[in-house]
Amino acid sequence: SPPDNNGVTPELEKAGLLNKTKIAEGGRKLRKNWSPSWVVLVGNSLVFFKDPKSQTPSSWKPGNSRPESSVDLRGAQLHWANELSSKKNVFKLRTVTGNEFLLQSETDSLIKEWYKTIQNVIDRLDRE
Numbered sequence: 001s002p003p004d005n006n007g008v009t010p011e012l013e014k015a016g017l018l019n020k021t022k023i024a025e026g027g028r029k030l031r032k033n034w035s036p037s038w039v040v041l042v043g044n045s046l047v048f049f050k051d052p053k054s055q056t057p058s059s060w061k062p063g064n065s066r067p068e069s070s071v072d073l074r075g076a077q078l079h080w081a082n083e084l085s086s087k088k089n090v091f092k093l094r095t096v097t098g099n100e101f102l103l104q105s106e107t108d109s110l111i112k113e114w115y116k117t118i119q120n121v122i123d124r125l126d127r128e
């Protein structure tokens with residue numbers, strides 16, 4: 001795809017597999033539906049892809065990399081949210097539009113890295 005940001009391709013900050021559930025859409029509460037998601041932090045956005053491992057062989061196509069959804073991190077809020085789940089290592093991301101996601105990993109170091117990296121992007125955008 002063509003570069004944006006005045007011709008500068010946004011920097012890939014981080015990518016990896018996390019468990020994800022959306023819990024609110026525009027401030028309206030949703031029923032939880034946890035599933036593994038390939039998460040990519042690039043530029044000002046967190047982009048979610050279907051977990052490749054959860055796809056059937058027939059759904060494997062080269063270039064089949066259409067994101068499921070994407071979150072604008074400008075003005076977003078990040079909080080540890082272990083009280084919102086029976087799972088460990090859960091944080092909540094809330095967008096300015098009132099969409100809320102829980103993200104989770106069984107691996108403590110991994111989820112801490114994600115939290116720190118996303119918070120750094122949010123802080124950078126707050127200063128702009």
Ligand code: I3P
Nearest residue numbers: 021031032033034084085086087090102104
């Ligand atoms: C939900 C499911 C979720 C669980 C949620 C349950 O049940 O077990 O995994 O969230 O708990 O309601 P269902 O599949 O019937 O929708 P956690 O795994 O995050 O605890 P909750 O309602 O207490 O949030």
